[in-house]
Amino acid sequence: MKSPIKKILCPIDFTEDSFAALKAAYTLALCVSAHLIAVHVMPSMQHFRLPSNRPAHHRIVESYFQEQLDIAVKQWTEVDADIESIVLEGYPADEIVRVAGDLKVDAIIMAEQKKDEWEEIRDGSMTEEVAVQAKCPVLIVRDLGA
Secondary structure (H helix, E strand, O other), rough: OOOOOOEEEEOOOHHHHHHHHHHHHHHHHHHHHOOEEEEEOOOOOHHHHOOOOOOOHHHHHHHHHHHHHHHHHHHOOOOOOOEEEEEEOOOHHHHHHHHHHHHHOEEEEEOOOOOOHHHHHOOHHHHHHHHHHHHOOEEEEEOOOO
């Protein structure tokens, strides 16, 4: 029987938890012969207090995050794995949901975002936002050590 999962999206924020989600996504992708897409959503240029109208600044920042994402993917998966990596810019939940729809992924596998109670009440959870907005299933990898 063929798996209905052909494309998996895994958001990476460079935390240990997101790397655990990447390992889970990679394992599932291998088991069902799915294409894995790792994505990082970088902050907007205003966050870095750099002029957003300077394309060179934007290219340097985007290149840095792309390099870091590529290194993380190689470190947490097999060296010769065929994994696509994409860097986006904007509000993470919105960008993750948007790219998942654009690429017609079958599942999103992501880490549970750790926050203290006050942060949770004040900000909500990025993971929860993605799970509510996404049109595909969202598998959440929780910290089993907690």
